[in-house]
Amino acid sequence: MKTLTKISLVVIAALSSALVQTQAATTSASIPVSLTISKKCTISDVSTNIVIPNDTTSGTGNFKVTCNTPYSISTSTTNTTNATTFVKSTTNASHTLNTHIAVDLNGTAVPVNVGTALSQPGLTVDTYNVNAALVAAVVATTPAGFYNDTLNISVDY
Numbered sequence: 001m002k003t004l005t006k007i008s009l010v011v012i013a014a015l016s017s018a019l020v021q022t023q024a025a026t027t028s029a030s031i032p033v034s035l036t037i038s039k040k041c042t043i044s045d046v047s048t049n050i051v052i053p054n055d056t057t058s059g060t061g062n063f064k065v066t067c068n069t070p071y072s073i074s075t076s077t078t079n080t081t082n083a084t085t086f087v088k089s090t091t092n093a094s095h096t097l098n099t100h101i102a103v104d105l106n107g108t109a110v111p112v113n114v115g116t117a118l119s120q121p122g123l124t125v126d127t128y129n130v131n132a133a134l135v136a137a138v139v140a141t142t143p144a145g146f147y148n149d150t151l152n153i154s155v156d157y
Contacts (some may be wrong), residue, residue, distance in 0.1 A: 008016055016023065034146070039067075041069070041149045041155050042065070043063055049061075054060070054138040055134070056134055058102075060129070060130065062128060062130060067122035070121050072119045072120070073118050074110065074118070074154050075110055075112045077149050082114075085149065086099055089147050091146075096141070097134055099133070099149065100132070102130070105129075108126065
């Protein structure tokens with residue numbers, strides 16, 4: 001009988017152990033996964049130089065703005081008096097020729113030296129066109145020399 005009791009106790013212990021194992025507790029946790037992308041804008045593929053013809057036709061150039069956020073763009077020239085732009089002789093600053101500088105994105109003008117910056121939604125590569133022309137053609141009495149100006153591009157985002 002003692003043997004039967006011992007066997008019974010062993011069987012009960014084994015079954016109890018199995019029941020405890022099937023009733024094990026569960027625990028869990030969560031780890032958030034996230035990403036932060038910083039705002040970024042670049043100006044690229046900027047024309048190295050725009051040559052203005054001696055007549056009143058335009059020299060052309062372009063540049064691209066790529067932003068992953070909304071932005072506003074404005075332009076200015078180094079040589080300006082109010083809204084008038086001009087190229088200036090590098091050897092005699094009093095020799096100037098008035099110019100017309102125009103910047104646009106698909107026909108929408110970007111202000112040059114005046115006006116409110118052009119707002120854009122971003123998230124694309126925007127190609128801006130630049131046209132630069134003399135207001136009046138060069139004549140025989142226009143002083144010879146190298147004349148220049150600089151178009152400055154500002155993107156706020």
